[in-house]
Amino acid sequence: xxxxxxxxxxxxxxxxxxxxxxxxxxxxxxxxxxxxxxxxxxxxxxxxxxxxxxxxxxxxxxxxxxxxxxxxxxxxxxxxxxxxxxxxxxxxxxxxxxxxxxxxxxxxxxxxxxxxxxxxxxxxxxxxxxxxxxxxxxxxxxxxxxxxxxxxxxxxxxxxxxxxxxxxxxxxxxxxxxxxxxxxxxxxxxxxxxxxxxxxxxxxxxxxxxxxxxxxxxxxxxxxxxxxxxxxxxxxxxxxxxxxxxxxxxxxxxxxxxxxxxxxxxxxxxxxxxxxxxxxxxxxxxxxxxxxxxxxxxxxxxxxxxxxxxxxxxxxxxxxxxxxxxxxxxxxxxxxxxxxxxxxxxxx
Numbered sequence: 001x002x003x004x005x006x007x008x009x010x011x012x013x014x015x016x017x018x019x020x021x022x023x024x025x026x027x028x029x030x031x032x033x034x035x036x037x038x039x040x041x042x043x044x045x046x047x048x049x050x051x052x053x054x055x056x057x058x059x060x061x062x063x064x065x066x067x068x069x070x071x072x073x074x075x076x077x078x079x080x081x082x083x084x085x086x087x088x089x090x091x092x093x094x095x096x097x098x099x100x101x102x103x104x105x106x107x108x109x110x111x112x113x114x115x116x117x118x119x120x121x122x123x124x125x126x127x128x129x130x131x132x133x134x135x136x137x138x139x140x141x142x143x144x145x146x147x148x149x150x151x152x153x154x155x156x157x158x159x160x161x162x163x164x165x166x167x168x169x170x171x172x173x174x175x176x177x178x179x180x181x182x183x184x185x186x187x188x189x190x191x192x193x194x195x196x197x198x199x200x201x202x203x204x205x206x207x208x209x210x211x212x213x214x215x216x217x218x219x220x221x222x223x224x225x226x227x228x229x230x231x232x233x234x235x236x237x238x239x240x241x242x243x244x245x246x247x248x249x250x251x252x253x254x255x256x257x258x259x260x261x262x263x264x265x266x267x268x269x270x271x272x273x274x275x276x277x278x279x280x281x282x283x284x285x286x287x288x289x290x291x292x293x294x295x296x297x298x299x300x301x302x303x304x305x306x307x308x309x310x311x312x313x314x315x316x317x318x319x320x321x322x323x324x325x326x327x328x329x330x331x332x333x334x335x336x337x338x339x340x341x342x343x344x345x346x347x348x
Contacts, residue, residue: 007185014055014189021047049206055186072111073216076104085205094266105136142241143211151195158187163299232314236302244273276332
């Protein structure tokens with residue numbers, strides 16, 4: 001089946017099913033209730049992730065996939081989705097959620113894929129497996145953390161998936177390009193219901209599913225012959241959640257809010273990248289579009305260096321991104337202190 005038709009199928013399944021899952025969430029009272037750590041003002045139906053999962057899986061059923069690790073992504077994504085859906089509906093401990101995420105990540109490794117750049121021996125392989133688990137669990141949760149303003153995680157995923165799809169096409173990886181395109185289309189189908197003011201939320205089931213899928217696509221892709229550029233491309237495309245995860249974790253440890261991995265997984269607060277942009281005076285939608293812009297810029301940079309042949313190009317791209325995010329981090333820390341000192345009221 002043509003890629004455009006499969007992408008359209010993903011879009012339509014999500015677009016048409018989202019209202020049904022909204023009604024289901026309302027009927028069974030599966031709602032995200034506002035509190036002091038959340039930005040929305042009224043109870044909002046969850047279960048939006050069910051629509052995206054249905055759209056992506058439905059479209060993938062009509063593909064003739066020969067790249068076996070994609071099946072690992074679909075199986076692992078299903079595990080992530082089920083565990084997180086139970087968490088949305090009934091609540092689960094952070095330990096159970098982490099175990100589910102690790103099992104899902106092992107599906108990718110079980111199908112023969114892992115981060116590969118260490119020496120080709122037992123210790124090198126063991127290190128790569130550990131790094132793969134950290135990467136997948138980290139990005140999965142980073143997307144969940146990013147889902148804090150209407151349209152942010154969904155729009156970010158659509159842009160990032162498009163970046164992966166374009167580079168997959170340019171590097172002659174058609175099946176991976178199609179997979180990323182289907183994910184992008186599904187997110188676009190959900191965005192009309194998730195943008196200001198959101199009628200339905202992704203829930204943890206949706207945000208962790210798209211996060212896991214993006215993290216897995218990053219590992220599956222053979223992005224370049226040079227090992228540094230091969231690592232740089234997914235880091236650039238997923239630069240925003242990586243920065244948010246690292247910066248927020250450092251600040252929480254510094255402020256003694258967390259001290260263990262489980263506390264990190266379980267802690268919720270209004271101190272993420274998007275929250276801090278709002279603290280600086282941006283309106284929520286302005287913060288969303290700012291993050292979209294940064295993601296597009298990083299994605300274009302990733303596409304450009306996919307043509308490069310030398311290690312220096314990857315190092316330079318990472319250095320550029322580090323300087324940009326470093327400047328943003330300084331502005332957020334200094335700006336928040338000054339804003340608190342000036343006692344400027346929050347924008348609504």
